[in-house]
Amino acid sequence: MPNIVEMLHITKDFPGIRANDDITLQVEERSIHALLGENGAGKSTLMSILFGLYQPDAGTIRIRGKEVKVSDPNVATALGIGMVHQHFKLVHNFTVTENIILGMEPRKGILVDMHKAEQKVEEISKLYGLAVDPKAKIDEISVSMQQRVEILKMLYRDAEILIFDEPTAVLTPQEIRELMQIMRRLVEEGKTILLITHKLREIKEVADVCSILRRGKLVGTVPVADTDEERMAEMMVGRQVSFHVQKTRAKPGDVLLRVEGLNVKNQKGVLGVRNLSLSVRAGEILGLCGIDGNGQTELVHAITGLTKVESGHIFLRDIDITHLSINERSDLGLGHIPEDRQKHGLILDFTLGENFVIHNYYKEPFAHWGILNKKAILDNAQRLIREFDVRSGQGPLTPARAMSGGNQQKAIVAREIDRSPDVFIVVQPTRGLDVGAIEYIHKRIIGERDKNKAILLVSLELDEIMDLSDRIAVIYNGEIVGIVDAATTNENELGLMMSGALHKAHEATQTGREPAHV
Amino acid sequence: MPARKEKIVLPLIAVLLGFLLGSLIVILTGRSPVSMYAAIIKGFSGIDIINGQPINTRYIGEFIIQAMPIILTGLSFAFASRTGLFSIGAEGQLMMGSISATAVAILVQAPKVIHLPMVLLAAILGGALWGAIPGFLKARYNVHEVVVTIMMNYIALHFNNYMILNIFGSVDKVKTVPFPDSALLKSPFLESITRNSRLNWGFIPVLLAVLIFSFIINKTTFGFSLRAVGHNKEAARYAGMKVNRNIIASMAIAGAFAGLAGGIITVGTFNFGRVIQAAEGYGFDGIAVALVGGNEALGILLAGLLFGGLKAAQPLMQSQGIPREIAGIIQASIVLFVAMKFGIKMVLDKFERKQVPTTEGERV
Numbered sequence: 001m002p003n004i005v006e007m008l009h010i011t012k013d014f015p016g017i018r019a020n021d022d023i024t025l026q027v028e029e030r031s032i033h034a035l036l037g038e039n040g041a042g043k044s045t046l047m048s049i050l051f052g053l054y055q056p057d058a059g060t061i062r063i064r065g066k067e068v069k070v071s072d073p074n075v076a077t078a079l080g081i082g083m084v085h086q087h088f089k090l091v092h093n094f095t096v097t098e099n100i101i102l103g104m105e106p107r108k109g110i111l112v113d114m115h116k117a118e119q120k121v122e123e124i125s126k127l128y129g130l131a132v133d134p135k136a137k138i139d140e141i142s143v144s145m146q147q148r149v150e151i152l153k154m155l156y157r158d159a160e161i162l163i164f165d166e167p168t169a170v171l172t173p174q175e176i177r178e179l180m181q182i183m184r185r186l187v188e189e190g191k192t193i194l195l196i197t198h199k200l201r202e203i204k205e206v207a208d209v210c211s212i213l214r215r216g217k218l219v220g221t222v223p224v225a226d227t228d229e230e231r232m233a234e235m236m237v238g239r240q241v242s243f244h245v246q247k248t249r250a251k252p253g254d255v256l257l258r259v260e261g262l263n264v265k266n267q268k269g270v271l272g273v274r275n276l277s278l279s280v281r282a283g284e285i286l287g288l289c290g291i292d293g294n295g296q297t298e299l300v301h302a303i304t305g306l307t308k309v310e311s312g313h314i315f316l317r318d319i320d321i322t323h324l325s326i327n328e329r330s331d332l333g334l335g336h337i338p339e340d341r342q343k344h345g346l347i348l349d350f351t352l353g354e355n356f357v358i359h360n361y362y363k364e365p366f367a368h369w370g371i372l373n374k375k376a377i378l379d380n381a382q383r384l385i386r387e388f389d390v391r392s393g394q395g396p397l398t399p400a401r402a403m404s405g406g407n408q409q410k411a412i413v414a415r416e417i418d419r420s421p422d423v424f425i426v427v428q429p430t431r432g433l434d435v436g437a438i439e440y441i442h443k444r445i446i447g448e449r450d451k452n453k454a455i456l457l458v459s460l461e462l463d464e465i466m467d468l469s470d471r472i473a474v475i476y477n478g479e480i481v482g483i484v485d486a487a488t489t490n491e492n493e494l495g496l497m498m499s500g501a502l503h504k505a506h507e508a509t510q511t512g513r514e515p516a517h518v
Numbered sequence: 519m520p521a522r523k524e525k526i527v528l529p530l531i532a533v534l535l536g537f538l539l540g541s542l543i544v545i546l547t548g549r550s551p552v553s554m555y556a557a558i559i560k561g562f563s564g565i566d567i568i569n570g571q572p573i574n575t576r577y578i579g580e581f582i583i584q585a586m587p588i589i590l591t592g593l594s595f596a597f598a599s600r601t602g603l604f605s606i607g608a609e610g611q612l613m614m615g616s617i618s619a620t621a622v623a624i625l626v627q628a629p630k631v632i633h634l635p636m637v638l639l640a641a642i643l644g645g646a647l648w649g650a651i652p653g654f655l656k657a658r659y660n661v662h663e664v665v666v667t668i669m670m671n672y673i674a675l676h677f678n679n680y681m682i683l684n685i686f687g688s689v690d691k692v693k694t695v696p697f698p699d700s701a702l703l704k705s706p707f708l709e710s711i712t713r714n715s716r717l718n719w720g721f722i723p724v725l726l727a728v729l730i731f732s733f734i735i736n737k738t739t740f741g742f743s744l745r746a747v748g749h750n751k752e753a754a755r756y757a758g759m760k761v762n763r764n765i766i767a768s769m770a771i772a773g774a775f776a777g778l779a780g781g782i783i784t785v786g787t788f789n790f791g792r793v794i795q796a797a798e799g800y801g802f803d804g805i806a807v808a809l810v811g812g813n814e815a816l817g818i819l820l821a822g823l824l825f826g827g828l829k830a831a832q833p834l835m836q837s838q839g840i841p842r843e844i845a846g847i848i849q850a851s852i853v854l855f856v857a858m859k860f861g862i863k864m865v866l867d868k869f870e871r872k873q874v875p876t877t878e879g880e881r882v
Contacts, residue, residue: 327758344756358757
């Protein structure tokens with residue numbers, strides 16, 4: 001097969017950083033070409049150049065052998081290039097079809113021919129096995145369906161070259177498998193896919209070729225079939241990476257967090273958490289796993305004070321914190337890595353330095369008599385940036401908005417781990433991070449455990465839960481259906497419990513207490 | 519272009535384009551833009567370039583008088599805006615400042631060192647209270663501040679007029695008795711150096727207000743939490759900040775700035791409380807000033823001076839045979855061009871990109 005995309009010697013500078021340094025990328029037609037790299041390695045920049053969002057400072061682009069100048073996304077669309085962004089660009093109160101035809105509506109006289117549009121959307125949806133309802137409102141469909149709408153948007157515009165920017169970051173394991181099938185189907189039908197990711201397993205599963213970037217440079221392009229995950233990880237990070245977390249057996253102490261008979265309403269006004277009880281001891285990690293939307297968010301928000309509780313109690317040590325303010329909980333030693341980094345975790349228009357102190361800005365040394373101490377804030381930022389390897393163009397003065405998603409996540413994790421709270425609610429701590437960063441953050445979380453902190457880990461990644469946790473609680477439909485020992489359980493058992501097919505609540509509490517006697 | 523440079527360059531370009539459009543309209547109406555600029559220069563500096571007379575400092579005084587209240591209403595709008603609130607209430611808060619100042623000026627007898635600060639403090643508190651009400655309604659019941667502030671402007675207008683006519687005894691159905699000297703900002707000295715303009719000590723509290731605005735927003739922990747709430751309410755809540763308290767405080771402080779403007783007009787420009795026929799436009803001018811000034815203290819000061827000067831130039835333009843509305847058109851188009859800053863930025867970026875290959879080409 002001939003090369004459909006050729007990006008030759010591409011260089012792109014941003015203030016303070018060379019995002020792409022003489023990168024050459026050649027993509028064969030009808031293949032899935034993965035782009036692998038750490039957070040901030042320049043993958044998204046390179047693809048944004050191909051899609052016309054940025055102009056390269058040097059280098060040329062050839063599409064189907066012809067040199068082109070992609071000056072804006074309209075040009076890219078005309079060249080048959082489509083992109084699914086990490087954060088979807090959909091109008092929420094429009095239907096699927098309305099979103100897809102936006103900007104190129106089929107007309108009947110002066111009216112939009114909605115019927116014809118719906119038919120065409122249905123047709124494309126069937127052809128690629130997307131199973132999207134053309135009449136559904138975006139508000140009413142799941143995240144993975146919204147992603148498919150984005151895919152349909154590209155296909156409706158006859159895109160031949162499809163760019164996926166970290167498409168699996170927002171999906172559950174089940175949805176990821178479905179997406180992989182869709183991608184294969186797309187290639188069978190003659191499309192070419194460029195897949196931005198840092199998940200090795202996905203590359204191994206679906207990609208044909210993999211190009212690896214590190215700190216803005218191309219490290220190499222390898223056929224996926226002949227390369228193993230360890231080798232790719234090493235090329236990406238520049239050193240050997242261990243996939244498994246090293247940890248000693250937990251030595252649980254007193255119960256630091258206790259939830260009793262908790263009922264919490266969700267956004268729809270019905271109970272999202274029902275009569276839930278659990279406890280986390282000092283020096284242990286309790287993993288909470290479940291399929292997305294089974295009450296995890298409501299539970300976490302109730303414990304941290306973001307949502308009101310209907311009934312039940314939450315104790316931190318032996319203090320009833322059920323009705324305390326967020327600030328009071330925080331002062332008592334409750335920490336929280338939030339699930340939604342752009343909604344809760346960061347103030348995007350603040351600088352990185354300011355974001356590091358959003359909890360403590362009024363305390364010494366960051367303020368004195370109500371006046372901010374800019375130098376202390378700056379020093380704090382420099383220390384955290386160094387310690388957690390947060391990469392950004394202008395250091396502490398970088399606006400959070402200008403940072404890559406992975407580095408935003410690192411910044412939040414750095415801030416929260418640095419506060420070293422006694423009770424630590426950790427939600428999706430490594431979402432969107434590369435293996436190198438994951439390894440480091442896992443180590444730090446274990447470190448907190450070994451400092452005798454109580455950690456409640458909530459994650460949709462089963463591997464993460466199994467690797468880090470000492471005990472695992474499974475949540476289904478707002479209830480804890482089982483608590484098992486992490487050392488003795490397996491993926492199968494957890495999967496059955498997550499789907500509500502198996503209850504193990506009683507037996508599990510027993511196993512959970514065992515280590516305390518050791 | 520770096521963000522900092524952008525914040526300065528884009529408004530400047532907008533101002534330039536505004537004047538350009540104004541000139542174009544003058545030319546279209548068959549008059550000379552030269553006489554328009556002569557009037558504007560005279561309005562700002564008192565220099566008469568056409569007749570070549572020496573500087574008439576009276577114009578400088580009058581131009582500063584025009585700028586003072588709209589700098590304060592600009593600060594008012596900007597302060598609320600930095601907390602994510604869209605306050606249209608400066609006009610009414612200004613009136614409440616006026617009436618509070620009038621009350622203290624007439625009812626209290628004290629030496630100047632006590633009386634004058636009391637008058638200004640009353641104006642500040644009157645405005646702050648009037649601002650706090652929509653803040654409270656927003657925080658407690660989530661009533662949109664735009665609706666509440668607009669309505670409260672009317673209440674303030676009629677409250678002011680009722681009080682003047684019925685309580686403080688209007689002398690001729692338009693104004694109260696004159697205030698005692700101890701309540702006034704007026705300065706024979708300033709009047710004498712500006713050929714009997716209405717210039718008064720009011721510019722000192724205005725400058726202080728600009729400094730206080732910048733200090734609160736940039737240097738204090740309170741300002742930090744206000745900005746946090748303004749940018750991302752949810753994240754501010756997550757971080758443990760008191761979002762509702764901040765909304766009320768921010769609206770009250772915004773009201774305080776506008777209230778001070780009312781006080782300065784009442785005991786500076788005038789020396790009596792007066793019936794106001796209809797909104798005088800200080801509130802809306804303030805929004806424009808804040809927009810052009812990029813919601814930053816220094817920017818608001820400069821934009822306020824610019825718009826004040828254009829206001830002062832209006833009668834001069836008329837005497838040159840240029841319709842006074844042209845000044846309004848220039849103001850409006852500056853605001854329009856500021857609002858179009860993304861468009862201007864795109865054009866600039868394209869221009870910068872085109873520059874790069876040509877310089878390389880020359881080198882070859």
